[in-house]
Amino acid sequence: MINADEIAGILKQQIASFKTGIQEDQVGTVIEVGANLARVYGLQGVRASELVEFPNGMQGVALNLEEDNVGVVIMGDDQEIKEGDKVRRTGRIASVPVGEALLGRVVDPLGNPVDGKGAVETRKYRTIENVAPSVVQRQGVKQPLFTGIRAIDALIPIGKGQRELIIGDRSTGKTAIAIDTIINQKGKNVFCIYVAIGQKNSTVAALAQILEQKGAMEYTTIVSCGPADAAALRWIAPFAGAAMGEELMYAGKDVLIIYDDLTKHAQSYREMSLLLRRPPGREAYPGDVFFLHSRLLERAAKLSDDLGGGSMTALPIIETQAGDFSAYIPTNVISITDGQIYLTPELFFQGIRPAINVGLSVSRVGGSAQTKAMKSVAGPLKLELAQYRDLAAFAKLASDLDKATQNQLLRGEKLTELLKQPQYQPMNNEDQVAILYGATKGFVNDIETSRLQNWARGFVAFLHEKHPGVPEAIAQSSQLTDDTKKNLEAALTEFNKSF
Amino acid sequence: MANETVARRYAVAVFQLADEAHAVDAVGADLHVLRGAIYEDQTSKGFFLSPVIDRKEKERVLSSVFSGKLHDIALHTLLLLVRKRREALLGEIVRQYDALQMQARGEEPLSITSARELSTAELGSMVERLERLYGKKFSVTQTVKPNLIGGVRIMMGDRRIDGSVEGRLEELTRTLFART
Numbered sequence: 001m002i003n004a005d006e007i008a009g010i011l012k013q014q015i016a017s018f019k020t021g022i023q024e025d026q027v028g029t030v031i032e033v034g035a036n037l038a039r040v041y042g043l044q045g046v047r048a049s050e051l052v053e054f055p056n057g058m059q060g061v062a063l064n065l066e067e068d069n070v071g072v073v074i075m076g077d078d079q080e081i082k083e084g085d086k087v088r089r090t091g092r093i094a095s096v097p098v099g100e101a102l103l104g105r106v107v108d109p110l111g112n113p114v115d116g117k118g119a120v121e122t123r124k125y126r127t128i129e130n131v132a133p134s135v136v137q138r139q140g141v142k143q144p145l146f147t148g149i150r151a152i153d154a155l156i157p158i159g160k161g162q163r164e165l166i167i168g169d170r171s172t173g174k175t176a177i178a179i180d181t182i183i184n185q186k187g188k189n190v191f192c193i194y195v196a197i198g199q200k201n202s203t204v205a206a207l208a209q210i211l212e213q214k215g216a217m218e219y220t221t222i223v224s225c226g227p228a229d230a231a232a233l234r235w236i237a238p239f240a241g242a243a244m245g246e247e248l249m250y251a252g253k254d255v256l257i258i259y260d261d262l263t264k265h266a267q268s269y270r271e272m273s274l275l276l277r278r279p280p281g282r283e284a285y286p287g288d289v290f291f292l293h294s295r296l297l298e299r300a301a302k303l304s305d306d307l308g309g310g311s312m313t314a315l316p317i318i319e320t321q322a323g324d325f326s327a328y329i330p331t332n333v334i335s336i337t338d339g340q341i342y343l344t345p346e347l348f349f350q351g352i353r354p355a356i357n358v359g360l361s362v363s364r365v366g367g368s369a370q371t372k373a374m375k376s377v378a379g380p381l382k383l384e385l386a387q388y389r390d391l392a393a394f395a396k397l398a399s400d401l402d403k404a405t406q407n408q409l410l411r412g413e414k415l416t417e418l419l420k421q422p423q424y425q426p427m428n429n430e431d432q433v434a435i436l437y438g439a440t441k442g443f444v445n446d447i448e449t450s451r452l453q454n455w456a457r458g459f460v461a462f463l464h465e466k467h468p469g470v471p472e473a474i475a476q477s478s479q480l481t482d483d484t485k486k487n488l489e490a491a492l493t494e495f496n497k498s499f
Numbered sequence: 500m501a502n503e504t505v506a507r508r509y510a511v512a513v514f515q516l517a518d519e520a521h522a523v524d525a526v527g528a529d530l531h532v533l534r535g536a537i538y539e540d541q542t543s544k545g546f547f548l549s550p551v552i553d554r555k556e557k558e559r560v561l562s563s564v565f566s567g568k569l570h571d572i573a574l575h576t577l578l579l580l581v582r583k584r585r586e587a588l589l590g591e592i593v594r595q596y597d598a599l600q601m602q603a604r605g606e607e608p609l610s611i612t613s614a615r616e617l618s619t620a621e622l623g624s625m626v627e628r629l630e631r632l633y634g635k636k637f638s639v640t641q642t643v644k645p646n647l648i649g650g651v652r653i654m655m656g657d658r659r660i661d662g663s664v665e666g667r668l669e670e671l672t673r674t675l676f677a678r679t
Contacts, residue, residue: 028657
């Protein structure tokens, strides 16, 4: 802790070295203020997105450069800003503190701590808007990023540097998937950034507490701005989060960033744009809302080995209204990302949780990042599930079915059951492989569907206790050799006898 | 503001007309008289700005009061504003007209704020030095603001040259609270 004498000393030094003399800067005058926006007369030379400063130290961003005035969004409370106040150019663009000191912290979009744990000890800053890595600076997605969720890791695998959209109606478990993924990164040397855009402060507090309990907070930064904050803050929040992630990515580390959610982000941007009198387009969103999201998500990358090989994986979240995926923002973000995870309320209320619609969800690049072991079990799994979906639709109409069809339906049901997973219980990749291997090879055919969750839990425990060599072998070689398969099948037979 | 843009269109038109008639100064003076006469008195201001009063009635009253006393261009401007329901723009038009007038003279606005009243000699030497430095002619307005404590603050359009004690204290505050 710094003491009073030291502070006085530092101040003395700063005052002594303070430049006296004449200072010249460019100023404008506030002619109108309200709704967290200011119209400023003058500021002729100001550049787009430049940071400007109001007399009370409040900062703003110059967004609309018009013939005789400038539209400035105020990043904070506009109560203290009056008509006639002088606004000063700073010549900088907005930047946030970055670095590992931010891990374990909850900060606002300007990087100020809001968790009551004191100042963020970092001297490094990074501008919030940065150009995304170019073609030569990247390499293809090739390493897996495990979410710990069986349905995703097997069927919709995500790779490091990928952008995978999580989309669904309200309360279908979108955030739950993101949080499970964060929890699953423990011990995997992946840093996480969770950007809460317009989320209730109570929700964010609860979430931070859960991450703390699960020991996940130590490698996580939460960027939070609530519904009561200025729209400008909600607008810059994901960019600030991306800047924090980029710092780690360019240091050769792997980063996972979650934007929760971009629907509210687009709405905040729409609010600002309409108040700035920019022309409204479809659904009253401004014309550049696509660019807003594409430039944000383009910053997720897997860097080339020359640049350290770091990565930033983005999981944007989009909330749909009554399952309408063809609204403006959902279609935009679907087309920007490398795939999407669809969550539907029907599945959620049928008890299939996570409520992932595996038929509609895709991962366009993740397949190349999947481990060989997982690929070998995911192939048959996908096929069986696809056949099951076809049959299930058909079987609703048919009365008697032949034995083969009934079997197929039953197996589909069992596989679906095994893809259910409780919240906050992410699972290791090798355990997932072991369970799904058993399921696709028919080891669960004789077990009642209602007991399958117990079976899966029991088998994992049994495997680690009695045959620890099997999961180790899968984890090390990341493929299923004939030897491993034999041992795994032996373990499955042994366990099924006692179950 | 939208009003400003509209006012500038009017001001430019009036200025060009006045320029063609070689009456820039006369029209300018008349516009100031008009603004003064209408805005000084609450009743006349209310009458002028009220949207309730019939436009024809307004035109009749205004032309009977001002005709013969003002340059035709100024009077017609006033009547046109009434006819177009743009009465509220008068103040802004006069301001823009002044700016155009200043520009035509090749001058730029310069405002000097000082902590105490400056003597004519002090002001003269300062303006002379600034004119030499920037190669421009200035139209000077001077204000006194004791809050500055000492020194002067000069505004030339957007550019603020601050040599005041208050400005230095503000700068010191910024340095001490700076994040980097």
